[in-house]
Amino acid sequence: MHIIHLLTVIIWIGGLSFITIIVIPMLIRWDDPLQKAITFQSIEHRFAPIARIYNIITGVTGFVMVYLTGWYKLYHTAKGLPLLIMTLIWLVWFVMLFGLEPLIVKKMLDRMIKSGVKMEIEAVFARMNRMHWVLLTISLVASVAGIVFAHGYL
Numbered sequence: 001m002h003i004i005h006l007l008t009v010i011i012w013i014g015g016l017s018f019i020t021i022i023v024i025p026m027l028i029r030w031d032d033p034l035q036k037a038i039t040f041q042s043i044e045h046r047f048a049p050i051a052r053i054y055n056i057i058t059g060v061t062g063f064v065m066v067y068l069t070g071w072y073k074l075y076h077t078a079k080g081l082p083l084l085i086m087t088l089i090w091l092v093w094f095v096m097l098f099g100l101e102p103l104i105v106k107k108m109l110d111r112m113i114k115s116g117v118k119m120e121i122e123a124v125f126a127r128m129n130r131m132h133w134v135l136l137t138i139s140l141v142a143s144v145a146g147i148v149f150a151h152g153y154l
Ligand code: HEM
Pocket: 002, 005, 006, 009, 013, 058, 059, 061, 062, 063, 065, 066, 071, 086, 087, 089, 090, 093, 139, 142, 143, 144, 145, 146, 147, 149, 150, 151
């Protein structure tokens, strides 16, 4: 369980880092607004369904580990604080991937392609850029919380 949890997190957050640090800044510098909108939309449409699978695997393996070891009791202690942080951040991701992404983000990207207006595309990119940095930051916080918890640093 531990190995699956860790490998899934590596692939998931690694992919998110690549999109946030490499892909989005590169696309922002492209001149053709429609070309960058289409490229970003196809990357995001491919990544989002896979990220949902990573989120489920991370959650299932995490909760099974908590259940098997009885660590759920730790949620109420200071030692369990990193576990609580990891769980809450996972929940933010769950709501994002299964609620907000299909309802808001996907629609926003589709509208951006249809409108093709440069101003709107730039505004959506600025918002997407900010959103990805926030998600990457909280994911790294969850990873640090996991390491602190797994290695008993608290
Ligand atoms: C955004 C979601 C999550 C991320 C990025 C994440 C990340 C991590 C990381 C990096 C570790 C450290 C492994 C190590 O150092 O060996 C870890 C361990 C752990 N995670 Fe998560 N995790 C997430 C969600 C969850 C959830 C939802 C649970 C269940 C409530 C959970 C339960 C655990 C447990 C119990 C460990 C300790 C394993 C051990 O000590 O063997 N995680 N996690």
